[in-house]
Amino acid sequence: MQKAFTNLLLNWNQSGNLRTMPWKGERDPYRIWLSEVILQQTRVEQGLAYYNRFIEKYHTIRDLAMAPDEDVFKLWEGLGYYSRCRNLLATARFIAFERNGRFPDTFEEILSLKGIGPYTAAAIASFAYGLPHAVLDGNVFRVLSRYFGITTPVDQPEGKKLYTRLANELLDTDSPGTYNQAIMDFGATICKPRQPLCQVCVQRNDCEANKLGIAEQLPVKSKSLVRRTRFFYYYIFSYEGGFYIRQRSDSDIWHSLYEWALVETEEAMKGEKKDLMHAVRNAYGNRLKGNIISVSDQYSQQLTHQKINGCFIHMELDHPLPEQLGFRFITRKQLGNFAFPRFITRYLEKHPL
DNA sequence: AAGTCGGGGGC
């Protein structure tokens, strides 16, 4: 059989695939697109609730396109990779207003949209329009590298080319969407990253990695992760019952999210008020006057490439903050309208203002 | 071609 892998995969999909998800079998390109963007580098269990909330609030792409940025970011809050949210809004508005709501229906046009790369374009093209483009996500790389015993690194251009060609050869062109869904379900439930279910796998007799007993060692990645440590000291400025927040805009983590006044240092500061006051006046001007009310415990958060350490300092100001610092003055009640990083919301959950 | 962008879960 030329494509034994494909046949066994489709058989397994019909009889042994128990995975259900709300967007499975969906044909509305808006819903497919939304689910795929939410699921980029995100586990299905984590993205599911977000998808449901988005669909409930924004039934159509036009509804999403007309929404204020802040509302959409608030709905995305906590999901991470916030450029996805920015691109989601840009693409929604492009399709709704520049294309009169018509979602593009060719692979190349879909691929040209902001926030849509090779994976997402193939997913939308196959699920919504039945176009013959194989998806390549973490599941597919893993399944193919194990089945064929490929040790070419998946995170380099040579590997991408090799896997792309192979995946498209294996694709069932009669029903690309079903095939694409099946191979991802297979990777997620059988050919798992750790402790794959090789004993009950329908491909076990042909799988090279299973024959060699090296399934868990594939796929190969060439890059090793480098992490840096940063120290964030957040000053919760209050004045006459209100608070100052600012939107992040640098090419840095948490772009578009809001935060308190931040002082970042190279080294950890002890919680001494004298040092904290010196640091904040150094950062925001020596005319800044006020009292430090409280200093929180140390908090830390592990991101993929960074470890954030720091704490939260309540500071009652004697005067309003100068306009040019770019802060926004809000009341306690307005706080819930803005999206904050988890580093901040986790603090707020323990210490509501 | 390499670096960067979150947050959570499994082990």
Next chain:
DNA sequence: GCCCCAGACTT
């Protein structure tokens, strides 16, 4: 701790 997750974008 380390690795991974329905990847994409920037440099």
